[in-house]
Amino acid sequence: MLTEFLLNRGLTWFASGWMQAAAACACAFLIMLVGMPGFIRAMRRLQKKGQPISENTPVAHQQKAGTPTMGGIMILGAILVASVLFMRVGLASGWIALLALVMFGFIGFIDDYKKVRSQSKKAANGLSPRTRLVAEGVCVLVLAYLINHTMPAYIPELSLALGAGLIVPLGALYYVFAYFVICGSANATNITDGLDGLLAKLYMPVLMVLIVALYGATRIGFMDTVMFLPGASGLYAVLGAAVGAVLGFLWYNARPAAIFMGDVGSLALGGFMGTVAMLLKSEIIMGVAAGMMVLILLSSFTQTMYFKITRRIFGTGRRIFRRAPLHHHFEELGWPESKIVERFFIVSILFSGLALVLLKFA
Numbered sequence: 001m002l003t004e005f006l007l008n009r010g011l012t013w014f015a016s017g018w019m020q021a022a023a024a025c026a027c028a029f030l031i032m033l034v035g036m037p038g039f040i041r042a043m044r045r046l047q048k049k050g051q052p053i054s055e056n057t058p059v060a061h062q063q064k065a066g067t068p069t070m071g072g073i074m075i076l077g078a079i080l081v082a083s084v085l086f087m088r089v090g091l092a093s094g095w096i097a098l099l100a101l102v103m104f105g106f107i108g109f110i111d112d113y114k115k116v117r118s119q120s121k122k123a124a125n126g127l128s129p130r131t132r133l134v135a136e137g138v139c140v141l142v143l144a145y146l147i148n149h150t151m152p153a154y155i156p157e158l159s160l161a162l163g164a165g166l167i168v169p170l171g172a173l174y175y176v177f178a179y180f181v182i183c184g185s186a187n188a189t190n191i192t193d194g195l196d197g198l199l200a201k202l203y204m205p206v207l208m209v210l211i212v213a214l215y216g217a218t219r220i221g222f223m224d225t226v227m228f229l230p231g232a233s234g235l236y237a238v239l240g241a242a243v244g245a246v247l248g249f250l251w252y253n254a255r256p257a258a259i260f261m262g263d264v265g266s267l268a269l270g271g272f273m274g275t276v277a278m279l280l281k282s283e284i285i286m287g288v289a290a291g292m293m294v295l296i297l298l299s300s301f302t303q304t305m306y307f308k309i310t311r312r313i314f315g316t317g318r319r320i321f322r323r324a325p326l327h328h329h330f331e332e333l334g335w336p337e338s339k340i341v342e343r344f345f346i347v348s349i350l351f352s353g354l355a356l357v358l359l360k361f362a
Helices: 002-008 017-046 059-064 072-086 092-118 129-150 173-192 198-217 230-253 262-279 283-289 291-314 326-332 337-361
Strands: 159-161 167-169
Touching: 017 072, 017 198, 017 230, 072 092, 072 230, 072 262, 092 129, 092 173, 092 230, 092 262, 129 173, 129 262, 173 198, 173 262, 173 283, 173 291, 198 230, 198 262, 198 283, 198 291, 198 337, 230 262, 262 283, 283 291, 283 337, 291 326, 291 337, 326 337
Parallel strands: none
Antiparallel strands: 159 167
16 A cells, blocks of 8 residues: 555655565564564463473473464564555455465464463364365365456466466366465475474575566566466565565574464465465475475375374384474484574575576476
């Protein structure tokens, strides 16, 4: 809204996507920096015992008991305020991305609320896996429909882009594909959020890749492997706001964390990430950039499946990792938490570098 006001007053330099992104980033960061201390105090009062620590985490994590959670509420608030102030309000892409943020954040909020209220160490005391997957599926159906009925460049394409000149029609399977992309992203970020500062650090390189993909999608001739999608310009301020909010949260979530993101933040950021990738038709590129989070998700999935299969065959379940997800495996090996976070961050940067190479040359 502020962008539209300034443009109407002749400040044409604000028509630049980069300026919108920079302004939204600074705004969101300041909201987090100034507002988070009061929010943490409020959460400590409201959550008498803080977040219960799951029984499936290493023993060292028990010392984190009592740390307030639901910091993702501030992340969502900062992104929403900064985005609405600086985005081009007439473009649907930004609103669709924000809708994904809110819908997945609401699912995460309900999950967090149930866990904090029950004070149980069992993850099952939040939303059941089936309920969550169904709720996420409904969100995906809404988002996929909006993407293909409000973005002019997509009509009537229900497709997967493998480059600017290669489109694979998916038909009704597009909605199945959308479910795997968006729900996969949401659950990957949710499982990754297990150590102080881990998700925020792994998320930042992926955001950088999406911003480069956005620039390529809105500039003719800049990147031959990306479809020209002028309607995606509405994402500049939204992605800039996400960068500022996540950096601001990391300020307080770095070890030792003063507050946890909670499912309200991790699910929201994941659903947002997957939706933006679909808006940019950069789903594969996003998957590569988020490779470290994908590995963490796969470690949990394979551990669970292997345990169930071996229990059925041998009567006793067996494990591939000492503990899943992957970051807890390395904790059991004796790695300090800070070392795990930094090394995973380095690997995430490498995955994002590979994604940029593919984005430019594939």
